[in-house]
Every structure is written in C-alpha cells, then in structure tokens.
Amino acid sequence: MSNWTEIGNLNDIPRLGSRIVTTKEGDIAIFRTANDTVFALHDQCPHKQGALSQGIVHGSHVTCPLHSWVISLEDGEAQGHDTGCTKTFNVKLDGERIFLAV
Amino acid sequence: MANTLVVIGNGMAGMRTVEELLKIAPKKYNITVFGAEPYGNYNRIMLSPVLTGEKTIEQIMINDRPWYEENNIILHAGANKEVVNIDRRKKTVTAMDGTSVNYDRLLFATGSNPFIIPFPGHDLHGVIAFRDIADVDTMIEVAKTKRHAIVIGGGLLGLEAANGLMKQGMDVTVIHDLQVLMNRQLDPPSAKMLEVSLEERGLSFKMAAKIKAILGDESGNVTSISFEEGEDLPADLIVMAVGVRPNIALAKKVGLQCNRGIFVNDTMQTYDPRIYAVGECVEHRGDTFGLVAPLFEQAKVCANHLAEYGIANYRSSAVATKLKVTGVNLFSAGDFTSNENSEDIIFQDPKRGVYKKVVIEDDNIKGAVLYGDTIDGSWYFQMMKDGTNISEIRDRLLYGQAHLGDSGTQGANAVSNLPDNAEICGCNGVCKSDIVNAIASKSLFTLDDVRDATKASASCGSCTGLVEQLIADALGSDFNETETRKSICRCTDYSHDEIRTAISTNALMSFQAVSQHFSFSSPDGCHVCRPAINYYLLAHWPGVYEDDSRSRFINERTHANIQKDNTYSVVPRMWGGLTTPAELRAIADAAEKYNVPTVKVTGGQRIDLLGVKKEDLPNIWKDLNDAGMVSGHAYGKSLRTVKTCVGSTHCRFGTQDSMGMGIEIEKMTWGSWTPAKVKIAVSGCPRNCAEATIKDFGVVAVDSGWELYVGGNGGMKVRVSDFLTKVSTEAEVIEYAGAFMQMYREQGHHNERSAPWIERVGLNYIKEELIENDEKRKGFHSRFLESQKYAQDDPWAERASKGVDVIDFIPLKVIN
Numbered sequence A: 001m002s003n004w005t006e007i008g009n010l011n012d013i014p015r016l017g018s019r020i021v022t023t024k025e026g027d028i029a030i031f032r033t034a035n036d037t038v039f040a041l042h043d044q045c046p047h048k049q050g051a052l053s054q055g056i057v058h059g060s061h062v063t064c065p066l067h068s069w070v071i072s073l074e075d076g077e078a079q080g081h082d083t084g085c086t087k088t089f090n091v092k093l094d095g096e097r098i099f100l101a102v
Numbered sequence B: 001m002a003n004t005l006v007v008i009g010n011g012m013a014g015m016r017t018v019e020e021l022l023k024i025a026p027k028k029y030n031i032t033v034f035g036a037e038p039y040g041n042y043n044r045i046m047l048s049p050v051l052t053g054e055k056t057i058e059q060i061m062i063n064d065r066p067w068y069e070e071n072n073i074i075l076h077a078g079a080n081k082e083v084v085n086i087d088r089r090k091k092t093v094t095a096m097d098g099t100s101v102n103y104d105r106l107l108f109a110t111g112s113n114p115f116i117i118p119f120p121g122h123d124l125h126g127v128i129a130f131r132d133i134a135d136v137d138t139m140i141e142v143a144k145t146k147r148h149a150i151v152i153g154g155g156l157l158g159l160e161a162a163n164g165l166m167k168q169g170m171d172v173t174v175i176h177d178l179q180v181l182m183n184r185q186l187d188p189p190s191a192k193m194l195e196v197s198l199e200e201r202g203l204s205f206k207m208a209a210k211i212k213a214i215l216g217d218e219s220g221n222v223t224s225i226s227f228e229e230g231e232d233l234p235a236d237l238i239v240m241a242v243g244v245r246p247n248i249a250l251a252k253k254v255g256l257q258c259n260r261g262i263f264v265n266d267t268m269q270t271y272d273p274r275i276y277a278v279g280e281c282v283e284h285r286g287d288t289f290g291l292v293a294p295l296f297e298q299a300k301v302c303a304n305h306l307a308e309y310g311i312a313n314y315r316s317s318a319v320a321t322k323l324k325v326t327g328v329n330l331f332s333a334g335d336f337t338s339n340e341n342s343e344d345i346i347f348q349d350p351k352r353g354v355y356k357k358v359v360i361e362d363d364n365i366k367g368a369v370l371y372g373d374t375i376d377g378s379w380y381f382q383m384m385k386d387g388t389n390i391s392e393i394r395d396r397l398l399y400g401q402a403h404l405g406d407s408g409t410q411g412a413n414a415v416s417n418l419p420d421n422a423e424i425c426g427c428n429g430v431c432k433s434d435i436v437n438a439i440a441s442k443s444l445f446t447l448d449d450v451r452d453a454t455k456a457s458a459s460c461g462s463c464t465g466l467v468e469q470l471i472a473d474a475l476g477s478d479f480n481e482t483e484t485r486k487s488i489c490r491c492t493d494y495s496h497d498e499i500r501t502a503i504s505t506n507a508l509m510s511f512q513a514v515s516q517h518f519s520f521s522s523p524d525g526c527h528v529c530r531p532a533i534n535y536y537l538l539a540h541w542p543g544v545y546e547d548d549s550r551s552r553f554i555n556e557r558t559h560a561n562i563q564k565d566n567t568y569s570v571v572p573r574m575w576g577g578l579t580t581p582a583e584l585r586a587i588a589d590a591a592e593k594y595n596v597p598t599v600k601v602t603g604g605q606r607i608d609l610l611g612v613k614k615e616d617l618p619n620i621w622k623d624l625n626d627a628g629m630v631s632g633h634a635y636g637k638s639l640r641t642v643k644t645c646v647g648s649t650h651c652r653f654g655t656q657d658s659m660g661m662g663i664e665i666e667k668m669t670w671g672s673w674t675p676a677k678v679k680i681a682v683s684g685c686p687r688n689c690a691e692a693t694i695k696d697f698g699v700v701a702v703d704s705g706w707e708l709y710v711g712g713n714g715g716m717k718v719r720v721s722d723f724l725t726k727v728s729t730e731a732e733v734i735e736y737a738g739a740f741m742q743m744y745r746e747q748g749h750h751n752e753r754s755a756p757w758i759e760r761v762g763l764n765y766i767k768e769e770l771i772e773n774d775e776k777r778k779g780f781h782s783r784f785l786e787s788q789k790y791a792q793d794d795p796w797a798e799r800a801s802k803g804v805d806v807i808d809f810i811p812l813k814v815i816n
C-alpha cells in the first residue's frame, strides 16, 4: 500500500514548471500544468536519463532538456515514434496541499 | 453526438483531408467514405512504377481497409458504391446500389476524368486511359500477349505510360501533336534531349502528328491508327494521356456552382456551406489542379475548417515537376518562358547530357528547367518560392548549391549514389536505408513525417538537405516539403513572420494572447513555439513584456549549460577575451571550492568550469560576481563572445586597437537576447587572427579604418561572412554593430542564425537598410540601445543575490 506524504504546496511549483522531491530511490519530478493538475514522474528520461524536471511543460507533456523527447505526464510514455517509459507516481491535491505516494 | 461527415471519393485528396482531420479533431465526426474503386486508398502517383514493375500494388497502398476500421471510418468501396445522387435539402447521399447516408457535412473529392479525344473509333476495345489500378491491370494483361502499343500524348503521364509499357515488353510509339515533348514543363532544347534519351532506351516518337482515326476489327478490338499524313501504325493497345477534366458531373447534377471545376473559396467551401470540395475536382480562383502538392495543402486547409478551427486559407502555390522514369533526371518549376524583362541563364553540356536553364526577373528566380543534373532543383524551387534575391550568387547559380561552400548540402550531389548503410544523420545515427525504407513502408510524404518516424534531421538539422533529397528521389514531384510558408510548429499553420507581424499590429502581449489570436491547437503550445514566441514578445516589447522562464529551454532558464549527466557548466564573461590575475585567482578558488572536475579554455577565449551541481550554481555565481565577473551567456540565444586579437597594442602588424574595440562592442551588446546565438570578433589587421570572417559580425582593422563583415558561421555549415562596408571611425563601428544586432533581432526567425537569415533575405537588402539609409541605421541602433537598458542585468547576480527564481535550485522536499 502506498503511503501519502505531504510534499508541499501547489504554489511552491510554478505553473508549467516542475520541482523535485529527493528520495532514497532517486529524484521524483513533480509537475504543475497550466490548469493546475499535478503529476509525478521519476526524474529520468527513458532515453538517456535527462532530468525531466528541467524540461519544458506543455499540455500534459514535458519535453526532455537533453534531446527533446516528449514524455506524457499521465503515463510516462514517450510520444511519437520514440519508445520508452518513465515510472509514474501517484500524487494528489488536497486543496492546495500536495501529497505524494512513496 | 458527433456529426456525420460523408466523403465522396476515396482518392488522394479526400483521404488526405480525412487524415488531417483525424490529427486535429479525431472525435468530431462519424466519417463515411464512398469510393468508386474497390480498394482502400492508394498512392495514384505510384501507378507508374507499378506499371514498370518496380513496385507492387501492396507497396503503394496508403491506407488499407483495416486502417478504416481502426479509425472507425465506414468505407463503401466498389463500382456499385459510386454516389449517384445527393438530396441537399434532406442532406442525404445515395450510391448506385441504393446505400444511402445522411450527412451534416459533405466533402467532394471526386478527382478528375481522363480526357478521351473523340476520334472515330475512340470507343473501340483496347483504347484506354492511365488513371487507376484497373487501367494498369489492363496494360499489364495486354502486354503479356500483344506487341504494339501506342500512347497518345507526350506529356508527363504519357511518357510514364510509354516507359512502363516498354518495360512490359511492348513496342511503343508516342504520338504527340507538337514538336516539343512535355511542352508544359520543358523548353525545346531540354525536350529534345529527353526525346533523344528516350529513343535510345527504345521508345519511338511521332511528333507533330495529326491523327485521323482509330481502326478496329469486326469484334470491336483496336487494330491500328491512321494519320492525316497517310501512313497507318499497327496498335493492339492505345493509351490516351491527353489531360484530365475535373469530375463534376454529380456536382452539376445536384446544382452546385461549377465552371471547369467545382467552385470553392479560400476555405475549400462550395456555394453550399455544408459542402466542401478538394482535389482535382475543384476550381479555386480560376485554377484547376493536376499535381498532389497543392491538393495536400488544400486538404490541410479543408480539415482545419471541418474541425471548425476556421483559421486556414488556401492560396495557390507554385508546383514543381519531375518525370518518374528511372534513369531520366528532369526537373521543371515555375514559368520558364522568357520575355523582354527576363533573363535566361543557361548551361548546356550535350555530351554529358546536362542542360540547365534558370529564368530570372528582377533578381528573382521565375522558373527553372533542369535536365540530366537535377540535384539543385529543390534549391532553385525554394529560392523561387521565397523570392530570394540571387544577385549575390548569380555567378555561381548554375554550378549549384554545393559550390556556395555549404558543407551541409555538399553531399546532396552524391546522395542517390551513396550506399544503403551510409550515415545520413550524424546526430541520431540514421543511415540511408532507414530513411528510404521508412518512406516506402510508412508512406511518408513530408520532412516532418520522416523526422517523426526516423529522427533523421530532427536534431541539428544539418542533414536536412540530404533527407529532402532522399524524399524527393523516392517520391518524385509528390514531395511537398518546400512550402513557401513554413509554419512555426505543429500547433499552428502560421509562420514566424505572420506571428511576429500580429504581435506588433494587434499588440499581442503574452503567449496566451498569441495562441488565442491564432487558435493554436494546444493552448500552451509546445517546446518549439513557446521559446520562439517568448523571444518575439521580448524583442517587440522591451521593458514591457516580462520574460517567461517556463518558455525557455533549460540552459537559458538556469543560465548554465546542462551536461549529459545533468550537471552544469559555468562560463564567466571575459571582455574581449581579456582577463586579469585577480579574475584567474577567483576562478581557481571557485573551482577548488566547488570541486569542479574540469576546467577548460573554450574556443571562445574564456574559461569553462564544467560539472557543477545545480544546487551549487547560485553560490559559485556569487563568488564569481564578487570578483567582478558576470555571466558569459555561453548557454543562450544571445551574445556569446567578442573574440579579439592583440592588435596594435602589442602586435607588430596591428593597425588599430582591436582589443579595445572588442571590449567596447561586448560592453554594448552583452546580455541581449537574439534569435540565435551571436558571435562577434575584431581582428587588428587582415591576417585576421580573431577569425572575424566566420562570425555573425566581424570587424577587421585596416590602416585607414575598419572593414565590417556580416553573416559568418564557423559551425555546422561553415559560411564565410559577406563584406558589408568599410568605415573610418570607431563610433561608426559601434553604430553598425548595434544596428546590425537590432535588425537581426527584429527580423531573424527564432533559431535562425545570421548566416541563413542573410541568405534568406539577401545581402542587398541588408545593405539597403544599413548602409544606404542613414536614418534607418541610426533607428536600429537606438532601438538596440533602448532594449539593452532592460537586458543588461546580470542574470547570475539576480539569482545569486536578489532571490530571482531561487526555488529553481532547491528541491521541493527531501524524503529520507
């Protein structure tokens, strides 16, 4: 069973931006979209481990900073003809408070 | 409930429209398609290689039947599914077999009918056209047992039919009513070369011939053809390829306004607002169509309106043609007939079988005919569409693009001769066969398609020319990448220039305002348009628009270059390449304090600290700031370095103070954002040790003053800069440098360095604006200084000491 941990407030993350949560298993990138939906992905691109938290967020996707793969925030899948998948984490909002399942 | 869209015609234009529609509004319609041919949708163009045996029908299918099922499209295909009536009041269409469907929107894509000249005997058995799979089947069948074939019509289609029939083993004579083959595409000399070369391959020609009648036997089979001049020729098969007529019988019958084709407006709508039409059946502003490139553009526009985005307009555009006869290289585009205002540049080498003619009017290319060596066809075509001023390259024009010293495209000459395993895209390791196979197996048509499928040319883009060449080789004239209007990205059809104009004329002040104004398909854009538009807004509204860091790539957002291991590099500015012991000491201290693994002298005359952890960035910046150093912008589309040589201060050859000049220019220009990076250099004499002639802006000191150069590039495509002018005072150098920066900032496309920008707009234009017009130059320069007021805050100091974007450098939470 997952275990919800409070990680911060919605306003701690800029719109169309991302912040990281560091854990023993590695960094987790928390994204905030234009309409304030929050997503969490392992902060590693399936291509060559680019830090997705440093990418450009658009719609419900992020473009990796290293070689511009586009990764879905919803399921971590690479888009277009690229193949690869990044692990997703459950994350939820309670009002403005963000909880991450780790 | 989704509306119903009914499509009449399962051909290239109709299905392309459906594909475009599925891309942008996949759930908007329930789609039903009627097609009078009993197949899925195939690539009609490729019937020629099917006839020669180079391709099979399976290989030319674009969408097979399962595709329709996967996309929930109902397909009624077959001769008895031809739509025979439409009730526009009740909005139903009815097919020959009685199948009847209601529509909310109807799309006519009925193509055209081959024209059959009504000679006596034209209805005999064995007189056919060349239009569909059935025609090709007939030809292949007849060729198995019969010998004599006649093709009427020496145009593109006729010659491809003739070549195919010859490949199937028949004796073929082409009958043409004029002296000039392919008279719509070729001038007499190139047509003659083509005729000779096809004769050598085994075709016979009867030129300027007048046909009297087609003759047959008692059972109604064709046997021969007779001419006004006397003389008969035997014929077992006659293929008429004398042009097509838009297929408008049904449209006329149901009262749609037609002339030669079905009238459509710029949105592809007919006079009945519920009915759209695309393809060869339409007439748009007096034009009808016979090649696919414009039809694909129509499809895009039509899909946009069916999806109710309502923003695209169709404008007719120039088309280029290639003959798909393997081994014959021929290219033609535009208007190649000369008049009193035009000039022809002609190159002819009959022995090698090469002929090139480029027609020029007012320093622009109006048309081109190439025979034998067509490598540069797409280059001329692009310049023709872009209206590129060619006066500067006129002397080398006919030798081709490779002779412009453009290393990125040099290989184009050889691309068709390259082995399959030759690497085309060095960035993504894509070899020739990957690309060629993807084009064939996935039915790719455009550069974007190929980029998506193979990644070739998707990164640095220096192989774009090669990839375009491979597409062109595979598809013949079907290749339609060279559009005049290149849209900024896939979120919209609008171009860089259109967006820039709207930003200023409609006072658009934010990305949202732009995306709404142009109805972008995704409201917050993508990683291509967001950075571009952020830049345009910044350049248009200095001091007003607030930079959006979320629209910047990581390097510019973090003011440091990201490395492959997600660490960063730090490059402090060293004005004009000069430094001091104190600065070097501070750099050394910082390197030790933050355990910087690599310290390197860059190619830009300064020092790079590589491998810094993100969380250390503000601290190391602080230390460097404290020693008086600022960001070197080694990461940005911005001013990079001003390289200098020692100059008259020390050098025995130096004529002027190049170091001082370099520092002054760097102090003026640093911090400015530009469409792509800008590099400047100042050399103290023509020995040019600072390599000023491969810089965006270069200054070379001479005894009597300063020579100014623009548009150089030492990167992927090396380009030696163009001489702009010579000035005598330092103040003039500064004014020109600022004016050039601003002109480029205002007019260059995002991601377009000054070298391609100058090639696009022409050096003459730059000269007109900067040299011939003092007022304009001073205007540019003062606008530059104005915008610099808001740009010269050191981004490192803002972050290290003023708390800007601090959260970017610290984790949201640490969980142990």
Ligand code: SRM
Pocket: B561, B562, B563, B569, B571, B600, B601, B602, B603, B604, B605, B606, B607, B608, B632, B634, B635, B640, B641, B679, B694, B695, B712, B713, B714, B715, B716, B717, B753
């Ligand atoms: C550090 C440096 C190499 C070095 O160790 O010397 C360098 C490093 C990079 N260059 Fe460069 N270039 C460096 C001088 C050059 C030069 C030489 C010069 O400036 O005199 C050139 C050729 C001159 C020119 O630009 O015309 C050069 C042509 C390029 C290009 C090709 C640009 C082009 O228009 O063709 C790229 C790719 C790009 O910009 O898209 C590039 C891109 C890059 C990037 C930013 C690649 C990237 O996106 O990560 C490299 C960052 C490395 C890193 O890990 O930080 N670098 N690069 C040099 C930094 C100079 C400086 O002080 O700022």
Ligand SMILES: Cc1cc2nc3c(=O)[nH]c(=O)nc-3n(C[C@H](O)[C@H](O)[C@H](O)COP(=O)(O)OP(=O)(O)OC[C@H]3O[C@@H](n4cnc5c(N)ncnc54)[C@H](O)[C@@H]3O)c2cc1C
Pocket: B008, B009, B010, B011, B012, B013, B014, B034, B035, B036, B037, B044, B045, B046, B047, B048, B081, B082, B083, B084, B109, B110, B111, B112, B130, B131, B132, B157, B247, B250, B278, B279, B280, B281, B289, B290, B291, B292, B293, B295, B322, B324, B476, B477, B478
């Ligand atoms: C052999 C050949 C080679 C060619 N080579 C080139 C080339 O190299 N480059 C180039 O650009 N172009 C080339 N073309 C031209 C190109 O194929 C056409 O421009 C293009 O196919 C036209 O598309 P369309 O959708 O308008 O018509 P089509 O592709 O002809 O589609 C129309 C479809 O509608 C169907 N239809 C008509 N009426 C009805 C009805 N009432 N009910 C149901 N269905 C109906 C027809 O059966 C047909 O399948 C070539 C054409 C041929 C024949």
Ligand code: SF4
Pocket: none
């Ligand atoms: S520093 Fe420049 S040349 Fe060297 S690998 Fe990086 S981009 Fe290529």
Ligand code: FES
Pocket: A045, A046, A047, A048, A049, A050, A064, A065, A066, A067, A068, A069
């Ligand atoms: S590491 Fe993400 S695209 Fe290469």
